[in-house]
Amino acid sequence: MSFAQPMATRRSSTGISTGKLAVWWVIVSEIVIFGGLLVSYILYRLYHDQWSSEAAHTSLIAGSINTFILLTSSLFVVLSHRAIEDKDPQKAFKYLWYTIFGGLGFLVVKSIEWTGEITHGFVMTKSLFWAFYYTAAGLHALHVIAGIIIMAIISFDIKKNKNLQRVEYIGNYWHFVDIVWIFLFPLLYIAK
Amino acid sequence: MTSSASTHSEQSFWQKYIFSTDHKVIALQYFFTGVMMAVVGAFLVYVFRMQLAFPGKEVLGFGVVSSGEYNALVTNHGTIMIFWVAMPMLIATFGNYLIPLMVGCDDMVFPRLNRLSFQIFFLSALVMLASFFVPGGAFGGAWTAYPPLSTDPNYSLTPAGSTFWVLAVALEFVAFLIGGINFITTAMNSRAPGMKMFDIPIIVWMIVIASILFMASVGPLIAGAVMLLFDQLLGVGFYDPSKGGDPILWQHLFWFFGHPEVYVVLLPALGIVAEILTVFSRKKLFGYKTVLYTTIATGVLSFFVWAHHQFVAGIDPRMANVFTVTTILISIPIAELCFVYIATLYKGSIEFTTPMLFALAFMAEFLIGGVTGIFLGSSGSDIYFHDTSFVVAHFHYTFFPISIIAVFAGVYYWYPKMFGRKMSETLGKIHFWGTIISFNLIMIPLFYLGAAGQHRRVYNYEHFSELSKPYLQDLRVFATVSMIVMLVFQVPFFYNFIMSLFRGEKAGKNPWKANTLEWTTVSPPPHGNFAEFPKVYRPPYEYSVPGRKLDYWPQNEKA
Amino acid sequence: MSVNTTSQHYVKIWGLLLFLLVVSICGPLLGIKVVTLITAFGIAIVKAWLVAANFMHLNIEKKYIVYLLLSMIILMVLLFFGAAPDVMKPGGNNWERVSTTVK
Numbered sequence: 001m002s003f004a005q006p007m008a009t010r011r012s013s014t015g016i017s018t019g020k021l022a023v024w025w026v027i028v029s030e031i032v033i034f035g036g037l038l039v040s041y042i043l044y045r046l047y048h049d050q051w052s053s054e055a056a057h058t059s060l061i062a063g064s065i066n067t068f069i070l071l072t073s074s075l076f077v078v079l080s081h082r083a084i085e086d087k088d089p090q091k092a093f094k095y096l097w098y099t100i101f102g103g104l105g106f107l108v109v110k111s112i113e114w115t116g117e118i119t120h121g122f123v124m125t126k127s128l129f130w131a132f133y134y135t136a137a138g139l140h141a142l143h144v145i146a147g148i149i150i151m152a153i154i155s156f157d158i159k160k161n162k163n164l165q166r167v168e169y170i171g172n173y174w175h176f177v178d179i180v181w182i183f184l185f186p187l188l189y190i191a192k
Numbered sequence: 193m194t195s196s197a198s199t200h201s202e203q204s205f206w207q208k209y210i211f212s213t214d215h216k217v218i219a220l221q222y223f224f225t226g227v228m229m230a231v232v233g234a235f236l237v238y239v240f241r242m243q244l245a246f247p248g249k250e251v252l253g254f255g256v257v258s259s260g261e262y263n264a265l266v267t268n269h270g271t272i273m274i275f276w277v278a279m280p281m282l283i284a285t286f287g288n289y290l291i292p293l294m295v296g297c298d299d300m301v302f303p304r305l306n307r308l309s310f311q312i313f314f315l316s317a318l319v320m321l322a323s324f325f326v327p328g329g330a331f332g333g334a335w336t337a338y339p340p341l342s343t344d345p346n347y348s349l350t351p352a353g354s355t356f357w358v359l360a361v362a363l364e365f366v367a368f369l370i371g372g373i374n375f376i377t378t379a380m381n382s383r384a385p386g387m388k389m390f391d392i393p394i395i396v397w398m399i400v401i402a403s404i405l406f407m408a409s410v411g412p413l414i415a416g417a418v419m420l421l422f423d424q425l426l427g428v429g430f431y432d433p434s435k436g437g438d439p440i441l442w443q444h445l446f447w448f449f450g451h452p453e454v455y456v457v458l459l460p461a462l463g464i465v466a467e468i469l470t471v472f473s474r475k476k477l478f479g480y481k482t483v484l485y486t487t488i489a490t491g492v493l494s495f496f497v498w499a500h501h502q503f504v505a506g507i508d509p510r511m512a513n514v515f516t517v518t519t520i521l522i523s524i525p526i527a528e529l530c531f532v533y534i535a536t537l538y539k540g541s542i543e544f545t546t547p548m549l550f551a552l553a554f555m556a557e558f559l560i561g562g563v564t565g566i567f568l569g570s571s572g573s574d575i576y577f578h579d580t581s582f583v584v585a586h587f588h589y590t591f592f593p594i595s596i597i598a599v600f601a602g603v604y605y606w607y608p609k610m611f612g613r614k615m616s617e618t619l620g621k622i623h624f625w626g627t628i629i630s631f632n633l634i635m636i637p638l639f640y641l642g643a644a645g646q647h648r649r650v651y652n653y654e655h656f657s658e659l660s661k662p663y664l665q666d667l668r669v670f671a672t673v674s675m676i677v678m679l680v681f682q683v684p685f686f687y688n689f690i691m692s693l694f695r696g697e698k699a700g701k702n703p704w705k706a707n708t709l710e711w712t713t714v715s716p717p718p719h720g721n722f723a724e725f726p727k728v729y730r731p732p733y734e735y736s737v738p739g740r741k742l743d744y745w746p747q748n749e750k751a
Numbered sequence: 752m753s754v755n756t757t758s759q760h761y762v763k764i765w766g767l768l769l770f771l772l773v774v775s776i777c778g779p780l781l782g783i784k785v786v787t788l789i790t791a792f793g794i795a796i797v798k799a800w801l802v803a804a805n806f807m808h809l810n811i812e813k814k815y816i817v818y819l820l821l822s823m824i825i826l827m828v829l830l831f832f833g834a835a836p837d838v839m840k841p842g843g844n845n846w847e848r849v850s851t852t853v854k
Contacts, residue, residue, distance in 0.1 A: 003213065003304060007725075008297035008382035016813060018301050022377045024816055028823055029369050029407045035827035036412025036448075040419070040430075040441060043831065043838045048436055064776055068769065071798075075765040078806045082758050124428050128436040131428040135418060175807045179799045186791035190779060408823060412830055438841055444834035495826060499833065508836035508843070 023169045027176045030143075034180050037139065041132045041187065054129040055188070057122055062113035063189035066106050067181065073102025074178045077151075077171040084167045089158045092167055096155045099174065103148040110141055133188055140184060143177050213303035214719055218310050219288035220610070222280040225317055229276035232321070234679055236269040240651075245665075245672035247652040260349060262651030263332030268324075270335035271357070274457070275364045276317055278595035282460040283368070283406075284313070286602055287375045287399040289610065293710035293717060294393050296384030296726045296748070300374040309370040316363035323356035331357035334649060336446060339431035339439045343423040355424050362417050365410050372403035384709065384748070386728035390480060391747065393708050393732045395463030397484055402459040405491050409452035416445030443505055447498040454590070455494045459487060461598035462529060465551045468605050469533055471706045472548035473540025474743045476733040478532045486532075490525040497522055503571045504578045512571040519569035526562060530555065541736070541743070545704075546620030550601035553628050554593045561589030564639065579649075582642025585635045592631060600627075600685070607689075608703045612715040613696030619688040626681025633674035637667040705744045708732050712748050755810065764805045771798050 009018050016024075045051055080095035114134075124131045151170050157163045209217060235253075242249075243257040243265075250256050257265070288306065292299055300306045324330045331353040333341040342358075345351035379392065379400045419430035420442065429435025431442050470477050477483065499507055499515040533555060542548070564586040567573045577583060600623075608614045646659050653659040653668070702711040713722050726748035734745040771794045778790030804810040809817055 006297065006299035006301070006303060006720075008292060008299050008378060009301045011297065011382040013383040013387070014380050014813070016381070016816075018377055018381050021381060022302065022373050024819070025373050025376055025407065028819060029372075029411060031820065031823040032408055032411025032826065033414050034411075035823065036415035036445060036830065037418075039412070039827050039831045039834070040415065040445070043441065043834060044436065044438075047839045060776065064772070067772055071765065071768045071772065071802075074802060074806055075761055078761050079758055082756065082761065085756070124422065124426055128429050131422060131426075131430060135422065139418070172807050175802050179802055182795050182798045182802070186775065186795050190775060191787055191791040408826060412827075433841070438838045440837045440841065441834060444830070444837065448830055448833070495829065506837075508840070511833070511836055 017165060019165060019169045020172070023172050026173065030176060030180075034136075034139070037132075037136055038183065038187065041136060044128065044132070045187075048128070051127070051129040054122075054127045057117070057120070058133065058189050059113055059116070060189050062109055063185050066109050067185045069102050069106045069109065070178045070181050073099045073106075074175055076102060077167075077174050081168045081171050084158070084164045089161055089164055092164070093155050093159050096151055096158070096167065100148050100151050100155070103144050103151075106144055107141065110137070136184060137188065140177070140180055143180070147174050147177055211307065213299070213307045215288045215292050215300045215303065215306060216610070216717065218306050219285050221310050222284035222288065222313065225314060226277050226280040226285065229272050229280075229317060233269050233272040233277055234682075236265045236272070237675065238679065240265040240269070241672040241675050243651060244653070245669040247654050257651065259651045260329070260332055263334075263649065264324075264330040264350070264353070266649055267332050267334050267357075268320075268330050271361070272320065273591070273595065274335065274453070275361060276320065278457045278591065279364075279368060280313065281599045282457055282464075282595065283375075283399055283402060284310075284371055286395065286460060286464065286606075287371070287403075289606070290710060291375055291378050291396055291399065292382070293609075293713070293721055294396050294708050295379060295382055295387060296709045296722065296728065297378070297382040298720045298722065298725070301378045301382055302374050305370055306374050309367045309374070312363055312370065313367035316360050316367060319356055319363060320360035323353045323360065326352035326356060328352050336450070337420070337442075338446075339420065339423060339442050343420060343431060345424075351424075355421065358417055358421050358424070362414065362421075365414055365417075368403075368406060369410065372407050375403045376400050376407075384726050384728045387747075390484075391728055391731045393463075394466040394477065394480070394483060395460065398459040398463030398466075398487065401487055401491050402456045405452045405459070405494065406456045409449040409456075409495065412445045413449035416442055440502075440505065440507065443502050444499070447501045448495075450501065451498040452491075452494045455491060457594050458590070459491075461554065461594040462487075462533075464598045464602040464605075465533065465554050466536075467706075467708070468547050468551040468601055469536050470733050470735060471605075471704050472543045472545055472551075473537050474543075474735045475536055475540040476735055478535035478538075480731065480733065483529060483532055486525045486528050490522065490529075493518065493522045493525065497569075500569050500571070500574070503574045509571075516569060516571045520566065523562060523566065523569070530559060530562075545604075546615070546617055546624055547601045547605035549621065549624045550597050550604065553624070554597045554601065557589055557593040557597060557628075557631070561586060561591075561593065564589060577642060579647055580642035581638040581646045581648060584648055585638035585642060588635050588638070592635075597628075600624075603689075605704070606710075607692070608699030609710055609715050609717070611693055611696075612699055613692050614699045614703060615688050615692045615696060619684045623681060623685045623688065626684070627678055630674045630678035630681060634671045634678065637671045641667055702746075705742075707734060707744050707746050709747055712746060755805070756808070761805065764801055768798055768801060771801075 012018060014021065076095045076098040080092045080099065083089070083092035083095055122130050124134050147170065151174070154163065154166045154170055158167060212218065212221075239251050239254045239257060240262055242251040242254075243262055248256065288300070328345075328350040331337070331342070331348065331350050333348050333350075333354065337354075337357070341347045342354055345354070348354050379396050383392070422428045423430050423432065423437075429437045431437045431439045433439070466477060466483065496518045497515060499511055500519045503512050503515075564582070568577055568583060568586055604615055604620055641664060644659070644664055646653065646664065650656075653665070699715050701713060701715055703715075704711070709726055709728070710717075712726055728747045729749065729751060730745065730747055732747055734747075736743045737745055775790050775794040778794075779787045781787070803820075809820075
């Protein structure tokens with residue numbers, strides 16, 4: 001028996017569409033999750049000056065490439081949204097997959113980066129700095145993976161001209177993931 | 193506009209009751225899970241209170257209680273009661289059941305997400321229960337799980353139990369985050385035409401604000417719990433000073449959530465009480481906007497008081513000063529709410545039905561809880577009272593009204609809507625008096641014991657000469673016996689609940705003559721809720737309006 | 752279609768973001784700590800605001816959404832200052848903490 005969407009979902013007393021409103025609330029909860037982790041990191045980092053000797057070993061090149069990738073993928077997803085507004089779901093499909101490839105590229109760079117670091121002995125138990133490094137970047141990477149999966153599902157829908165409004169929603173989520181990285185980048189790679 | 197009730201084909205037992213996406217079924221799934229966990233939580237307190245009253249003696253149904261087992265009993269009693277009884281019954285049961293009905297739509301905006309949130313919640317309950325059966329036994333480091341006791345198995349002696357505990361709590365958090373999205377979005381967006389912001393019933397506002405408070409406060413603790421898990425499993429040292437960590441950080445992360453959490457459970461209880469007080473005094477809520485703005489102010493202020501749980505933990509004393517001031521301040525909006533509720537009763541036409549009795553008892557008991565909180569919120573007196581039974585009595589005078597009294601009130605009130613029949617008033621009153629009187633007889637001795645210096649989480653006071661005096665031990669026995677009496681008085685409730693399903697007086701659509709939208713549809717409401725979706729013409733508390741023949745005026749009735 | 756939501760506009764913002772990325776990478780090269788901090792975090796804040804306002808369309812979204820998101824950030828600042836006196840100065844002002852080796 002197929003699922004019938006309730007009429008509740010289509011109402012909009014606020015003027016904001018239900019799906020978009022829900023994603024804003026998801027972002028609200030994610031800000032405090034990442035915020036809690038990053039506040040903890042900043043508290044410790046400011047106290048532990050000596051972490052700079054560990055932090056010197058993070059790869060600025062890998063971090064910069066990944067920042068570039070995520071910023072560009074953010075562009076692609078908003079262009080995908082633009083395409084939906086222009087009533088061109090096939091173009092939107094294309095841009096959505098550019099975004100997905102960006103996300104996959106990010107994960108590939110991160111895997112190479114982490115493999116290098118782990119084989120050189122920079123593991124979670126080596127220093128609390130590395131524990132934070134892997135936890136924060138790892139939590140972020142999990143969100144990248146979740147975003148990629150959801151984008152792929154939405155892309156197949158929009159190819160059939162269904163649920164076009166969801167491109168904007170996953171776009172907002174993806175921009176949030178990008179913004180988290182925008183803060184992780186200086187914390188872990190520049191001002192270390 | 194017609195409803196979608198007619199478009200669903202015949203559903204199997206599994207689709208209708210186990211894998212349902214209907215908010216009413218999910219609400220009851222949360223409710224019955226909460227009841228089962230409450231039975232577990234009650235069993236735990238029965239065992240450890242028997243140990244306190246008769247130390248070293250074999251407890252019927254458990255055996256002799258060791259010190260480690262005692263710790264596990266008190267830890268899991270607290271954890272289960274807060275996360276698997278209070279939250280599901282107050283927020284998930286009443287929120288799920290009532291929000292779509294009260295705003296006049298056919299379901300939550302994301303029914304499948306709703307089902308997922310219950311499934312995650314149910315899984316979390318299973319993980320929590322599983323922790324009792326793992327090698328080493330259940331976690332015994334208090335519901336606050338301070339490291340290093342919670343991270344180092346050499347201290348906790350429960351390596352597996354500690355991890356299961358953290359996982360169970362983390363899963364429960366995820367379930368309520370997901371559920372919260374549904375509650376907030378549905379209440380914000382799916383309202384009936386004509387239902388403006390100040391026409392929303394207070395209980396809906398309360399559950400929505402509670403969900404927002406939960407969402408905003410649990411994040412840092414989720415981060416902290418991940419860090420705790422890594423400390424437990426990998427020994428990384430987030431909270432270990434020898435590795436660069438700090439156990440006080442955990443305390444801050446925990447209580448940053450822990451304090452708003454008590455308001456997360458208080459607000460829905462206040463909502464239930466508001467609905468009941470207005471209906472059974474046939475009076476408008478004294479100050480709707482006052483209640484709303486005061487609640488929002490309380491919610492905001494609740495983020496500024498958390499370190500009052502850490503006054504003697506070694507925090508900076510200057511911070512203690514700040515948090516004392518904010519803590520005393522927060523009693524003001526709560527007191528304001530109490531005054532507004534009492535003013536609602538004034539010159540009302542009171543009907544002492546069972547739900548009304550429980551709602552009134554909530555006011556009286558919560559008042560005691562609130563007032564005793566002042567002693568604890570002042571850092572000076574807290575130096576003496578911290579970690580004594582005084583604290584235990586204080587938080588039971590707040591938590592018990594919230595998670596037990598208000599829930600009973602809500603159950604007796606909405607049972608006719610949920611099941612189409614009324615519960616027995618006679619049995620209800622027996623249940624009420626038996627519960628309330630015995631509850632006070634349990635807790636008042638604990639205030640006295642706490643003031644006499646009895647510390648919490650001690651499994652045998654015979655080891656302390658100044659605490660093993662006969663008159664103190666007598667109080668412990670008295671409290672334990674009162675607890676057993678209270679547990680016995682829950683039997684009429686269970687019997688009433690089950691028997692009324694089959695032999696209760698049939699309730700029509702609106703047996704209490706209330707105004708809110710859930711009473712305009714059939715009892716119990718069908719899938720899709722309304723044959724015709726209502727429009728709203730007035731606020732929810734138009735009772736005893738002068739000039740009208742009837743003393744109530746449903747929201748959906750045309751002028 | 753307002754001028755804020757054309758493809759061109761998004762590409763321009765992206766270009767600005769990349770420029771800022773380069774500046775933030777070059778910041779540490781000057782060796783002055785304060786400059787590094789400003790370029791690293793100041794630019795991060797600007798980049799985040801550019802993405803939020805232009806890509807997430809917060810510049811045309813209802814104002815209360817913006818306030819809601821800002822409140823969450825304020826809560827995180829509150830958490831920082833509430834915990835800082837303990838985590839960043841565990842020994843207090845009046846004695847030296849020698850009992851545990853800090854790595």
